[in-house]
Every structure is written in C-alpha cells, then in structure tokens.
Amino acid sequence: MAKASKSRYAILGILANAPGSSGYDIRASMEGSTDFFWRETFSSIYPVLESLEKENLIIAVESSGEGRKRTTYKITNEGLKTLQNWLTEDVELEQARNELLLKIFFGDLNAVSSSIQHIETYKKGISAKKLVLETIRKSLPKEYPDEAALPFWLLTVEFGIRRLQASLEWADHALTQLLKLKKKELK
Amino acid sequence: MAKASKSRYAILGILANAPGSSGYDIRASMEGSTDFFWRETFSSIYPVLESLEKENLIIAVESSGEGRKRTTYKITNEGLKTLQNWLTEDVELEQARNELLLKIFFGDLNAVSSSIQHIETYKKGISAKKLVLETIRKSLPKEYPDEAALPFWLLTVEFGIRRLQASLEWADHALTQLLKLKKKELK
DNA sequence: ACAACCATGTAACGCGTTACATGATTTG
DNA sequence: CAAATCATGTAACGCGTTACATGGTTGT
Numbered sequence: 195m196a197k198a199s200k201s202r203y204a205i206l207g208i209l210a211n212a213p214g215s216s217g218y219d220i221r222a223s224m225e226g227s228t229d230f231f232w233r234e235t236f237s238s239i240y241p242v243l244e245s246l247e248k249e250n251l252i253i254a255v256e257s258s259g260e261g262r263k264r265t266t267y268k269i270t271n272e273g274l275k276t277l278q279n280w281l282t283e284d285v286e287l288e289q290a291r292n293e294l295l296l297k298i299f300f301g302d303l304n305a306v307s308s309s310i311q312h313i314e315t316y317k318k319g320i321s322a323k324k325l326v327l328e329t330i331r332k333s334l335p336k337e338y339p340d341e342a343a344l345p346f347w348l349l350t351v352e353f354g355i356r357r358l359q360a361s362l363e364w365a366d367h368a369l370t371q372l373l374k375l376k377k378k379e380l381k
Numbered sequence: 382m383a384k385a386s387k388s389r390y391a392i393l394g395i396l397a398n399a400p401g402s403s404g405y406d407i408r409a410s411m412e413g414s415t416d417f418f419w420r421e422t423f424s425s426i427y428p429v430l431e432s433l434e435k436e437n438l439i440i441a442v443e444s445s446g447e448g449r450k451r452t453t454y455k456i457t458n459e460g461l462k463t464l465q466n467w468l469t470e471d472v473e474l475e476q477a478r479n480e481l482l483l484k485i486f487f488g489d490l491n492a493v494s495s496s497i498q499h500i501e502t503y504k505k506g507i508s509a510k511k512l513v514l515e516t517i518r519k520s521l522p523k524e525y526p527d528e529a530a531l532p533f534w535l536l537t538v539e540f541g542i543r544r545l546q547a548s549l550e551w552a553d554h555a556l557t558q559l560l561k562l563k564k565k566e567l568k
Numbered sequence: 569a570c571a572a573c574c575a576t577g578t579a580a581c582g583c584g585t586t587a588c589a590t591g592a593t594t595t596g
Numbered sequence: 597c598a599a600a601t602c603a604t605g606t607a608a609c610g611c612g613t614t615a616c617a618t619g620g621t622t623g624t
Contacts, residue, residue, distance in 0.1 A: 197584085197585065197586090197610080197611075198610090198611095199610080199611060199612090200478075200480060200483070201611090201612090203483070204483055207483070207486070207487040207490070210487070210490055211487075211490075216574095216575075216576090217575075217576065217577090218574060218575050218576075222574095227486075228482075228483065228486060230476055231476065231478065231479040231482040231483065231486075232478055232479065232482070232483050232486075233478075234612095235612080235613075235614090236575090236576070236577075237577080237578085237579095237612080237613075237614080237615095238611085238612070238613090239576095240576060240577055240578095241577085241578095262574060262575065262620065262621065263575075263576090263620080264574085264575065264576090265575090265576085274490070277487070277490065278490055278491050281484050281487055281488075281490060281491045281495060282491060282495050282498075284499075284502065285480050285481045285484060285499055285502070285503065286480075287481070287503060287506045287507070288480075289416075289417055289418065289420070290418075290477030291387075291418065291419055291420075292418040292419065293387060293472050293473075293475075294472045294474070295415075295418040295419070295537045295540060296387070296390070296391055296394070296415065296418065296419050297468050297472060298533055298536050298537055298540075299394070299414075299415060299419075299530075299533055299534060299537050300394040300397070300398070300464070300468055300530075300533070301468075301530070301532075301533035301536075302529045302530040302532075302533055303394070303397055303398075303461070303464065303465055303468060304465050304468045304469060308468060308469050309533070311469075312471075312472055315471065315472070316472065316474060319474045320474065342489045343486075343487075343488070343489040345488075345489075345558055345559075345562055346485055346486055346487070346488035346489055346496070347486060348558075349485050349488075349554075349555050349558060349559075350482045350485055350486050352551060352554065352555075353482060353485075353548075353551050353555075356547045356548075356550065356551045356554075357544060357547050357548065357551070359547065360543045360544050360546065360547035361540075361543075361544065363543065364539060364540050364543045364544070367536075367539065367543075368536050368539075368540075371532060371535075371536060372532075372536075375532055384582080384583075384612085384613065384614095385582090385583090386582080386583060386584090388583090388584090403602090403603075403604090404603075404604065404605090405601095405602060405603050405604080409602095421584095422584080422585075422586090423603090423604070423605075424584080424585075424586080424587095424605080424606085424607095425583090425584070425585090426604095427604060427605055427606095428605085428606095449592065449593060449594095449602060449603065450592080450603075450604090451602080451603065451604090452603090452604085
C-alpha cells in the first residue's frame with residue numbers, strides 16, 4: 195500500500211471554512227494561504243470532489259443559473275465529523291528529501307564555487323518566500339479580524355517565516371565556510 | 382512526465398566516496414549520514430544499481446569468493462562525470478507538504494487541546510532528532526579527521542540542527558498562543 | 569479583438585512505498 | 597540453536613505531476 199492521500203482532508207477543510215466553493219475557488223483559497231505547505235492542483239481537486247460527494251462527505255450545489263457554470267460544494271455533517279476525526283489523528287513526522295543538501299553533501303566532488311553558487315541561488319529563493327510570508331503575516335489580521343481561524347493561520351505563517359529565517363542564517367554560515375575552503379583550493 | 386528520479390545520483394555519490402560498496406553497504410552508508418535528508422530503500426537501490434551498470438556509470442565487482450556472496454560496485458569515469466554534471470545543475474527549491482501545519486491550519490474546527498497535543502508530540506520527535514544530529518556533529522570530525530568531504534558533511538548536519546532548533550522555538554511559541562486560546566475557549 | 573481569467577476535467581506516466589520472499593552467515 | 601545481521605531482490609499499488617483538452621466570460 196502506498197501512503198494514503200490527504201488531499202481529501204485539505205479540500206474538506208477548505209470547504210468547512212468556505213462553504214459554497216467550487217473546485218476553482220478551492221485552488222484559489224489555497225493559493226495565498228496553504229500554498230507554502232500544502233498545494234493541490236486541479237487534476238487532483240476535481241476527482242477528489244467527485245469521490246467526496248459519492249461518500250456523502252460533501253454535497254454539490256449546481257449553480258448554472260446566471261453567469262458562468264460552476265458547481266459549488268458544502269461540507270456535510272458527516273464530512274465535518276470525518277475531517278474532525280482526522281484532525282485528531284497523530285501526525286507522523288516525515289522527512290522530506292532535500293536536493294540542495296544532497297548536492298552539498300557531495301560538494302567535494304566538484305569545485306567549491308559550484309556549492310557556493312547553489313547556496314546563493316537558494317538564498318535568493320527563500321528570501322523572496324520569506325518576504326511574501328511577512329507580507330501575509332501583516333495583512334491577515336486586517337483582512338480577517340473576526341475570523342476564528344486567524345490565530346491558527348498565523349501560526350502556520352509563523353512557522354514558515356521562522357524556518358526560512360533559520361535557513362537564511364545557515365546559508366550565510368555555509369557561505370563563510372565555503373569561502374574558506376575556496377581559498378585553500380586555490381593554494 | 383513525472384519528476385525525474387534523483388536516486389541514481391545519491392547512489393552514484395555514495396559510490397564515489399566509498400568505492401567497493403554493495404547495495405547493502407550503500408543503504409548502511411546513508412543511514413547515519415544522509416538519512417535525515419535523503420533516504421533510499423533496498424527496493425530502489427538494487428534496481429538503480431542494475432541500470433547504472435547497464436549505462437556504464439558503475440561497474441560490478443562480483444566478490445563471491447570467501448564469506449558471503451556480495452556484488453560490489455565502483456563508479457566509472459563516465460559515472461563520475463555524470464554525477465559532477467548533475468551536481469552543478471540548478472536546484473529547484475520545492476517545498477514539501479506538511480501535515481502538521483495542515484492540521485494546525487484547520488485547528489479551529491476542533492478543540493484547542495487537539496492542536497496542543499500535536500505540537501507536544503512534534504516537539505518530542507524533533508528534540509530527539511536534534512539530539513542525534515548534535516551527536517553526529519561532535520563525532521564526525523573525530524571519526525573522519527582527514528576526509529575531504531568533512532566540511533560538506535558538517536554543513537548538512539548544521540542545516541538540520543538549525544532548522545530543528547527553529548522548529549522547536551516555533552513549537553514553544555505555538556504552545557503559548559494555543560494556551561491563551563484554550564483559556565478563552567473555557568470562558 | 570484580444571488577453572486574462574474563470575471553470576472543469578482526462579490521460580499517461582513514473583516514482584516511491586509497502587509487502588512479500590528467500591536464504592546465508594555470524595554472534596551470543 | 598536461536599537471533600541478529602548480511603544480502604538481494606520482485607510485485608503491486610496509489611499518489612502526484614505534467615501535458616493535454618475545451619470553452620465561457622469579463623475587462624481593456
């Protein structure tokens with residue numbers, strides 16, 4: 195058995211918080227909120243919606259009246275219970291693969307400047323990401339002052355920012371070390 | 382097309398550093414070194430070794446003489462070039478899915494104590510991991526004082542420790558916030 | 569008119585995980 | 597003599613990504 199999909203719960207969760215969403219809406223909701231730690235593509239969203247509906251965890255509200263055709267969904271009581279049950283289940287902490295670290299690990303097989311290059315690119319990437327998250331951290335309380343979920347949303351953003359900050363500091367540390375190595379290499 | 386596998390490069394890298402390794406050895410090498418950011422199972426190692434050999438990136442040295450039967454491998458010049466070439470290629474920074482954050486994100490759908498429980502479990506897990514890495518950081522220079530790759534290995538360990546430290550600090554921050562929410566919940 | 573965005577899907581593919589299978593050799 | 601470790605694989609499965617496909621509506 196492969197790992198069980200959690201896409202269904204992500205989608206259920208969005209529908210619990212934003213009832214009357216279409217598949218397209220769900221994608222848009224995730225963009226700018228869960229995107230940096232959880233992403234779904236249309237290719238997964240639509241089939242999942244279909245199966246959730248078959249299991250009576252959500253119900254469709256066909257709104258093909260005015261404007262565009264769209265199928266919107268609401269979570270059912272059963273769906274909410276299923277979601278809540280999953281939410282209490284233990285999280286197994288899994289370790290993601292990290293290609294940058296793999297390349298650094300084998301760094302002695304190439305010129306040091308190659309590793310330096312990787313880390314500089316990395317720094318740029320995560321600096322940009324961190325900026326985005328810091329903007330979100332500022333705007334969220336203004337946009338959703340009365341939202342019950344706000345403290346939880348902020349916690350996820352905070353996680354992202356702190357991890358990125360640590361990564362940035364590591365990158366600077368790494369650059370210092372690598373520059374030392376580069377000097378040795380030239381001798 | 383799905384994402385191209387990088388297992389081959391991880392295995393090539395290990396063979397570059399430890400020539401004469403068997404599939405079993407490769408797995409053992411990774412355990413205790415790359416394990417926290419890159420892991421391969423036997424189910425992937427043996428087929429990859431086979432295909433690497435067919436491509437002349439490694440050569441097998443059947444050593445069925447004394448002791449156990451084992452097939453060991455060495456990286457070829459071509460293999461080393463292939464690996465070095467990959468090492469210089471840009472790393473696309475991908476972010477992994479994070480189930481803990483997903484559950485925290487939807488935390489308002491359940492009792493706050495559920496989120497608290499998750500974070501406490503998380504803290505235990507990463508504390509243990511951090512301890513392991515700190516031990517490795519201490520022992521590595523003693524075990525491999527003359528290893529050219531040592532500075533690179535230490536950088537990966539440092540990355541792990543710093544990220545885990547940031548995660549721990551976030552966890553404490555989160556617990557503080559959640560305890561405040563819990564008090565409100567009781568009112 | 570045209571671009572940007574809204575909206576919903578299907579199909580193919582490969583990758584990684586899990587389960588399963590087998591057996592030899594060393595250590596206690 | 598049993599347990600741990602060494603050693604090497606196969607098979608099934610589902611998950612997520614990418615590419616492909618289609619067409620309506622709004623804004624400039």
